[in-house]
Amino acid sequence: MFCFTYTRRVEVFRERIMKYRADIDGLRSIAIIPVILFHAKLDWIRGGYVGVDVFFAISGFLITSIIYPKIIAQQFSFTDFYLRRARRLLPAGYTVVLFSVLSLAFVYPPDQFSILIHSAVSSILFVSNIFFWQTSGYFSPSLELQPLLHTWSLSVEEQFYFLFPAFLVIAVFFRAVQKFIIPIIILACLISLALSVKYAPNSMSFVGFYVLPTRFYEMGLGALLAILMCHGLLNPTRRLYLRETGIILITLAVFSYNSKLAFPSYYALLPVLGTLLVIADKSQDGVCHHLLCSKPVVFVGLISYSLYLWHWPLLVIINWYWDIESPVMLIAYFALTFLFAYLSYQFIERPFRNPQTYSKPIMRNTANASVIVFVASISYFTVYKNDEVINLPSDALAIYKAGIQNEPYRDECTDVKRLKGYYEICQLHQSHNAKYKILLWGDSHASALMSALVEFSEEINVDAFNTSGCPSLVGLHRKRNQDCYKHNEFIKEYLQSNPKEYDLVLNVSAWNNYIDLDLLEIDGEQNTERALGQGIKLTESFYEQTGIRSLFIAQFPKQETHIPEHYFRAYEDADITSIERESHDIKTQHFRDYFKNSWVIDFDDSFCDDKKCYGYNKDHLYYQDAHHISVRHAQIIAKQLEREIIRQLIEWESQS
Numbered sequence: 001m002f003c004f005t006y007t008r009r010v011e012v013f014r015e016r017i018m019k020y021r022a023d024i025d026g027l028r029s030i031a032i033i034p035v036i037l038f039h040a041k042l043d044w045i046r047g048g049y050v051g052v053d054v055f056f057a058i059s060g061f062l063i064t065s066i067i068y069p070k071i072i073a074q075q076f077s078f079t080d081f082y083l084r085r086a087r088r089l090l091p092a093g094y095t096v097v098l099f100s101v102l103s104l105a106f107v108y109p110p111d112q113f114s115i116l117i118h119s120a121v122s123s124i125l126f127v128s129n130i131f132f133w134q135t136s137g138y139f140s141p142s143l144e145l146q147p148l149l150h151t152w153s154l155s156v157e158e159q160f161y162f163l164f165p166a167f168l169v170i171a172v173f174f175r176a177v178q179k180f181i182i183p184i185i186i187l188a189c190l191i192s193l194a195l196s197v198k199y200a201p202n203s204m205s206f207v208g209f210y211v212l213p214t215r216f217y218e219m220g221l222g223a224l225l226a227i228l229m230c231h232g233l234l235n236p237t238r239r240l241y242l243r244e245t246g247i248i249l250i251t252l253a254v255f256s257y258n259s260k261l262a263f264p265s266y267y268a269l270l271p272v273l274g275t276l277l278v279i280a281d282k283s284q285d286g287v288c289h290h291l292l293c294s295k296p297v298v299f300v301g302l303i304s305y306s307l308y309l310w311h312w313p314l315l316v317i318i319n320w321y322w323d324i325e326s327p328v329m330l331i332a333y334f335a336l337t338f339l340f341a342y343l344s345y346q347f348i349e350r351p352f353r354n355p356q357t358y359s360k361p362i363m364r365n366t367a368n369a370s371v372i373v374f375v376a377s378i379s380y381f382t383v384y385k386n387d388e389v390i391n392l393p394s395d396a397l398a399i400y401k402a403g404i405q406n407e408p409y410r411d412e413c414t415d416v417k418r419l420k421g422y423y424e425i426c427q428l429h430q431s432h433n434a435k436y437k438i439l440l441w442g443d444s445h446a447s448a449l450m451s452a453l454v455e456f457s458e459e460i461n462v463d464a465f466n467t468s469g470c471p472s473l474v475g476l477h478r479k480r481n482q483d484c485y486k487h488n489e490f491i492k493e494y495l496q497s498n499p500k501e502y503d504l505v506l507n508v509s510a511w512n513n514y515i516d517l518d519l520l521e522i523d524g525e526q527n528t529e530r531a532l533g534q535g536i537k538l539t540e541s542f543y544e545q546t547g548i549r550s551l552f553i554a555q556f557p558k559q560e561t562h563i564p565e566h567y568f569r570a571y572e573d574a575d576i577t578s579i580e581r582e583s584h585d586i587k588t589q590h591f592r593d594y595f596k597n598s599w600v601i602d603f604d605d606s607f608c609d610d611k612k613c614y615g616y617n618k619d620h621l622y623y624q625d626a627h628h629i630s631v632r633h634a635q636i637i638a639k640q641l642e643r644e645i646i647r648q649l650i651e652w653e654s655q656s
Helices: 007-017 022-039 048-072 078-104 110-124 128-135 151-173 181-198 212-230 242-256 269-280 287-292 295-302 304-321 327-353 355-359 361-384 394-403 416-420 444-453 483-497 511-516 528-546 563-570 581-592 631-655
Strands: 426-429 436-442 460-466 504-508 550-553 578-580 599-601 612-614
Touching: 022 048, 022 242, 022 269, 022 287, 022 295, 022 304, 048 151, 048 212, 048 242, 048 269, 078 110, 078 151, 078 304, 078 327, 078 361, 110 128, 110 151, 110 361, 110 394, 128 151, 151 181, 151 212, 181 212, 212 269, 242 269, 242 287, 287 295, 295 304, 304 327, 327 355, 355 361, 394 563, 394 631, 426 444, 436 444, 436 631, 444 460, 444 504, 444 631, 460 631, 483 528, 504 631, 511 528, 511 581, 550 631, 578 581, 581 612
Parallel strands: 436 460, 436 504, 504 550, 550 599
Antiparallel strands: 426 460, 578 612
């Protein structure tokens, strides 16, 4: 397609795309500001996270613009390239990592700090995207207190920087491959897009959000634009308003998207294509051009890397101590973010980009000392955690740790399909002397209840089939997800084939949560509450047809705050966190009203008095978060649950 061997064309390539463009720095400001505003939870900018996708497209274009002409001229050096990348990214990046670790080491709960220190190590190794994918979802509340969560995108970019230059070098080296560079990149982008759609984030997995294969097309399209512009294929000679169109596309994504989208999928195409249109338009007139090239906008673009690095850790730290939603704290947060970013840019980014900086003794000594402090701090906390430095009495710390303890058999008996790739009934509690056998079927609330079931006597054997986020009702779909339906269809078919296998099926799920979060649908019924009612009706009918006996447990009271974190931060407060019992009773009764013949019980009295439902008492925490009960509290209700089950089974036996 192209003759790449003529090095006399290299200077032409460079002239076409490597001349400094202030409008691209201005475009960076359009990327970073929505990200900051989105993370500050401003309701009017719910799609601000697409700024990251704008950065991806810019990065793919700029990196390819820099290295492609050099590769063609056989002047490219991996060593030089990675040294430049290191000077550009590492000093400021590692400063933020160290700041985050040291700022929170003395105040963070051990479990949260453990995630922090592991994320610090993974970000140093440029694999934090893999770490956070394995840990949880991007919009998960459990990660809102992780100051290095945002480094996932930097890891994706670094992985691209490692792999894509190698591809270009190999492709140019082999003459037979040279002319297919563009088709290969197009094919790779299409495969990446297909993977992004197939593995779009859902309740089962966030792999599509975090990993390079599903994000490659965003950077790959930027690289493709750079190569096309190198060869003069996309250099419009007349005003086509590409820049204005691109700004409109980015703006549409920022203001119309929200965190409920299965992103990136094909949704990221909108901001990415918008970014590429802005870059492709090299005209130097028009309102948008002058706006992007204005000094304030360019300045924000110049410090955008530092802004991105600092905005999230500062937000997490402020949220830990204060209410970021208050206008005063919000303004203070924005001011601090820009101050830290400016100082970082001025005194870390700029000096260390210059190779001559390292020749100055004071800078060299400062850099060496910083590396020693960095390595020593990360190493210490990786080995010893922060148990010895946090300010919490030992008895209170013991109560906290007991509260966040994972339920037994969670790894073996919950989310088996996600972990192993196939469905499996798990043996939870087995005894040769058992008289009865029951099946626990449910979601993560059922998983939390396993701590009670393993305390049962030898009179009852227990199997389990739990998948987080999937209510234990036949026929139901979780919106934008088919996995829950498949999960429940498997257990439905299994029970149909083995109707005498169990004396009782125990249905446990976060019934109220699904309604509150509007997560369910069934046979075209989009209203979650009505869908839940139909699911209960179908499940009751299924049990009646197969002769299976069942027990439904109403959802435990849901607190308004993360109980272990609240206890950790305010364990001396006389006012123990609680919710109104009346509001919870209304939800419980509403749930009971859906049933006609089923046996439904609750354990609200173990959480509540006449007026309040509490999160903990002086001896133990009732919850491991805001609504999953703790191992200790599950053990407390175990005997009551076993008595209820055996009493009812005996009654059924007498009736038959």
